[in-house]
Amino acid sequence: MNNNELATKQHYPILDGLRGLAAIIVVTFHLDEPFSISNLDKMVNHGYLAVDFFFLISGFVMGYAYDNRWSKMTVGSFFKRRIERLQPMVVLGMTLGAIGFYFTDSEIWPLIHTIPLWKMLLVMLIGYTILPVPLPLDIRGWQEMHPLNSVGWSLFFEYIAYILYAVWIRKFSHTT
Incomplete structure (x- = not known):
């Protein structure tokens, strides 16, 4: 379809x-x-x-x-449509965040110059999955789910909402 x-x-x-x-x-x-x-x-x-x-x-x-x-639609085709729509924004946001993090020269974020490139790239790759980054990999030190794209939390919860809708919420009664 x-x-x-x-x-x-x-x-x-x-x-x-x-x-x-x-x-x-x-x-x-x-x-x-x-x-x-x-x-x-x-x-x-x-x-x-x-x-x-x-x-x-x-x-x-x-x-x-x-x-x-x-x-006319399976749960799999629903997820495929949502991933095609949302995942490019996830990847773009994490990539731009990594570029901004790497090239930032800031007194506000002194940790930037102590983070090895491999660690920043690992955080970016985990970010591409939209899964929360483990705290030991919090390269900005702000205890965020996505240190390279702090607003990535909203995309994470959007995916959660899609899952809940597809497997449960859509089955709610439509009568008032």
């Missing part, structure tokens, strides 16, 4: 716009965060709430797009 066989539902551009706006708010929040001294001078204060909004809309979109397709 190809993607065209499944693309039969009405599309709501407003939802794409709202998700895009939420994504822009989150990116702005993260880009501005290192330059802010306090919450008072942040360009987007509480921008992390846009992540919740993004996930809320995404949950609706997933249910709307896939709930009536399970008679």
Whole structure:
């Protein structure tokens, strides 16, 4: 079955716009965060709430797009579609994070210059799997799931949501 066989539902551009706006708010929040001294001078204060909004809309979109397709689709084909859509962003984010980490000359992150290249590359490869990096490999020292792409946690939980939806949540009653 190809993607065209499944693309039969009405599309709501407003939802794409709202998700895009939420994504822009989150990116702005993260880009501005290192330059802010306090919450008072942040360009987007509480921008992390846009992540919740993004996930809320995404949950609706997933249910709307896939709930009536399970008679024509397997769990495997669902996962294949989701991986094809999400995994390139995971790899891109980890790669850009590794490049940024390696070439950063910062007094804020003094650990950068003590990390061997092999260790950074290992953290990047683990990051490509979206699995959390073990604490002994936390090369930034911030106890993050993904030291080279700190926002990778949201993609990790997006995968968890896909798994829960495919094997359990989609079976919930659709009556109100």
